Amino acid sequence: MTDQARLTTREAADRLGVKPETVYAYVSRGQLSSERAPGGRGSTFDAEEIEALARRGGRREPATGAGAEPGFRTGITFIDRDRYYYRGVDAVELSRTYGYEEVVEWLWTGELRPGVRFTAPRESLDAARLAVGALPAHASAMDRLRVAAIAASAADPLRFDLSPEAVLGCGRALIPTLVRALPKAGGSERPDRPGDRSLAAQLWPRLTSRTADTASINLLNTALALLIDHDLAASTLAARVAASARAHPYAVVSAGLGVLEGPLHGAASGLAHRMLAEVLERGGAAPVVADHLRSGRRVPGLGHRLYPAEDPRAQALLALLEELPYAAGALDAARDVVATTARHTALHANVDLALAVLTVAADMPAEAGETVFAVARTAGWLAHALEEYEERPLRMRPSGHYTGPKPPQPLP
Structure with a gap:
């Protein structure tokens, strides 16, 4: 040179x-x-x-030709066979040992802050609750989360500050704002779990009217931590594209929420919930699985393309669910689904099935698993935004392959 x-x-x-x-x-x-x-x-x-x-081999990203997948350098999550790691540390072990907020801080900063709690600013929370309260009664939890994110954004005049410190501050405020903007289940006015300021304790009464014990809150805390990030899922890719265009953190989260609502992504746990409820209603998995196969539908909650064996997230959650007496029926239904399907093809339970066991057992609505997923993954989207803000702007600009009429065409 x-x-x-x-x-x-x-x-x-x-x-x-x-x-x-x-x-x-x-x-x-x-x-x-x-x-x-x-x-x-x-x-x-x-x-x-x-x-x-x-x-780097002639380009910032690996080749994306026919049959290839785009790749991005990331120091957040590494998936290796049957395990996955947050910044090099086993994610399951982190989630068993620390609370959601503590694991989030580790993923964002590489530092552990024992006992850290996130707090919703009054201005953002008031704006989010006002906007959510204006939605029709039939609005879904995902509708409420998306509206809450937009309202919180409008209440933050400093949202365009993309410095790491500002983005971290935004995340610590936005996640509890999203949770506390959700109405409590059944219109309950009961206060959050006394003495527990964790995000899981604040989220639980917004998912179900069932009173939470310590084991249930620990389970939800673990579920949130396990779901923070999982490499470049579709919603995470959307978040990185938004960050590449230098969208502010609220817009990054809005991009992630929009993709997460797709039936092939975040809604998967809801499908598994309905399946388990039907198994319990019909007294066994065989007719339910048969109906899915007969109609050409996949049996929800089984298999994961990144894990040839069991999904480690499902393993961790199902082990905790076994310690909850009220989850016994839903657990038996899930095991029945796995065993019945194994006669046709060997597939293991994935995290969507584990979430479905939780939501069915705790009398939560079918969409509750998607809500847990969205709240947890908000932190992951922001972790990826922090990385993307350090990259060249607008680097994700693929070339289109035009297949329309050959120009010039006559003026219509």
Whole structure:
């Protein structure tokens, strides 16, 4: 490479081992910056930037050709066979040992803050509750969460500050705001669990009218911690795209919530909930599983493409559910589903089935699992936003492959 501060297009292409056209493609996708050469002929490129790109194999991200999947560098979650890790530490062990907020702080900062609690600012909470209260009675919990995020955003004049300190402050305020903006189950006016200021204790009465004991709160706390992040799921990718465009943290969360509401993502636990309820109603899994297979539908709550064996999140939650007497019936129904399906194909329980056992056993609505998922994953989306804010803006700019009529066409 030359010692010049800037390289010509040909020099950049030679250093990267690509054609000049590919160099310009990198520019159009936000993967390289360029400047017009003196005299207006061609473009020049920063030598250090080209060198950094070359060390990564010629582009900032792996190839995304036919059959390939996009990849992003991340230091948040690593999935390896039958385990997953938050910043290198076993996520299941973290979730068993520490509360949700403590695990969130570890994921955000790499530091553990024992006993940390998140607090909703009065201005944001008032705005969120007012907006949520204006929704029709049939509005879903996801409707309420999305509206609460927007209202909290409008109440925060500093939301465009993307410094790490500001984003962390936003997260510590937004997550409890989302929880406390939800109405309590059954219209109850009972105060939150006395003496317990954890997020799990605040969320529980918004999911069910059943009184929570310590074991139940610990279970919900563990579920929240297990669900904070899981690599680049669809909603997390949407959050990173928003952050790449330098959307503020509230907008990043709104992007994640929008994708999470898709029936192929966050709603999966609701499908498993309805299945378990039907198994209990009909007295066995066989007719229920048969109905799913007959109609060509997958049996919900089984299998995960990232885990050839059991989903470690499901293992952890099901083990805790075994300690709750009121969960025995739902647990038996789940085991019956797994055993019945095994006659057709060997699939293990995933986290959606474990959430369904919790929601059915605790008399929660079918959408409760999705609510738990959304609250937990909000912290993960913000962790990815913190990473993405440090990357080149608008780097996720794929090229479209036009398949329409060949131009020029006559004016319609």
